[in-house]
Amino acid sequence: MKQSKSMNDTNQGTLHRACPSCLGTKLEVIWRKSDVDFAVCQRCGMVYIPEVLESYATGQFYEDRTESFYLSDDKLKSDYDPVRFQREWALLRQWVPSGKVLDVGCSTGGFLKGLHEVGDYETMGCDVSQGALNQAQKIGVTVLRAPFLSLPVNEANYDAITFWAVLEHLADPAAFLAKAGSMISSGGICILLVPNLHSLAIRSIGPRYRYIMTEHLNYFSAAALGQMVARVGGWKIERITSMHFNPVVIIQDALKFREEVPDAERAKLLKRTNRWKRSGLMRPLKAAYRNVESVLSRMLAADNLVMVLRKN
Numbered sequence: 001m002k003q004s005k006s007m008n009d010t011n012q013g014t015l016h017r018a019c020p021s022c023l024g025t026k027l028e029v030i031w032r033k034s035d036v037d038f039a040v041c042q043r044c045g046m047v048y049i050p051e052v053l054e055s056y057a058t059g060q061f062y063e064d065r066t067e068s069f070y071l072s073d074d075k076l077k078s079d080y081d082p083v084r085f086q087r088e089w090a091l092l093r094q095w096v097p098s099g100k101v102l103d104v105g106c107s108t109g110g111f112l113k114g115l116h117e118v119g120d121y122e123t124m125g126c127d128v129s130q131g132a133l134n135q136a137q138k139i140g141v142t143v144l145r146a147p148f149l150s151l152p153v154n155e156a157n158y159d160a161i162t163f164w165a166v167l168e169h170l171a172d173p174a175a176f177l178a179k180a181g182s183m184i185s186s187g188g189i190c191i192l193l194v195p196n197l198h199s200l201a202i203r204s205i206g207p208r209y210r211y212i213m214t215e216h217l218n219y220f221s222a223a224a225l226g227q228m229v230a231r232v233g234g235w236k237i238e239r240i241t242s243m244h245f246n247p248v249v250i251i252q253d254a255l256k257f258r259e260e261v262p263d264a265e266r267a268k269l270l271k272r273t274n275r276w277k278r279s280g281l282m283r284p285l286k287a288a289y290r291n292v293e294s295v296l297s298r299m300l301a302a303d304n305l306v307m308v309l310r311k312n
């Protein structure tokens with residue numbers, strides 16, 4: 001649900017990219033899935049897709065699947081479930097208790113919708129999928145229709161800009177971070193959440209893991225993400241952590257290799273995961289689960305990497 005342009009040369013509908021973290025060009029292919037090569041940067045260890053289909057780079061891919069995935073019944077139920085964004089709301093509130101927040105790649109507005117209930121925020125969302133924005137608007141979320149990179153920079157007045165699972169979709173994530181820097185007020189916060197290259201999931205099952213997928217162009221470790229942040233400049237890293245752990249996904253994917261998990265099945269599992277989080281029957285299991293998640297978090301080995309940045 002995110003967009004990008006530019007970078008290196010374009011030919012026959014694909015975009016050739018250097019390493020998004022260090023701009024290195026020496027790479028080695030380590031995985032191949034759905035006819036796409038995934039490479040590791042020989043300089044910094046970042047994993048990324050070097051040849052990107054233009055429909056991913058322009059965001060057209062996300063526009064095309066809005067109806068089938070983002071607006072499907074199961075996906076909407078999952079996005080609007082009160083437990084879905086609990087950790088994200090808590091994290092934002094911890095750093096920015098109130099103020100003006102922009103969520104980039106807001107999709108159908110699940111994060112912003114509930115944010116009003118946890119604090120006094122003025123919220124705005126933007127996304128490349130117009131269909132998803134229509135849905136967000138329908139539930140009362142204020143949306144910006146222009147692509148993020150084209151938004152006016154004259155008002156650097158956001159207290160926070162959030163990227164929940166967005167940078168992995170972008171051909172040029174550094175450009176988005178730089179743009180965020182131009183829109184946040186001095187001392188404001190930017191939160192990045194990306195799939196974690198050094199998660200237990202990827203360490204244990206590698207490319208079998210369903211979130212190693214062709215629409216995920218970038219796989220950051222904490223070091224690679226930190227390096228990209230430093231290259232963009234203007235930020236102080238306040239916190240690096242990792243969150244979320246879904247053992248069901250790891251077990252399913254370990255048992256059965258599939259090039260792609262169908263959208264409908266992914267949406268259904270997301271919805272079911274929320275139901276488990278609420279279920280009383282699961283209480284003893286949940287305590288054990290929380291312990292595992294907290295250990296993984298501290299080891300930076302949970303599913304997603306989170307970085308909290310403060311604008312200088």
Ligand SMILES: [Zn+2]
Nearest residue numbers: 019022041044
């Ligand atoms: Zn690199």
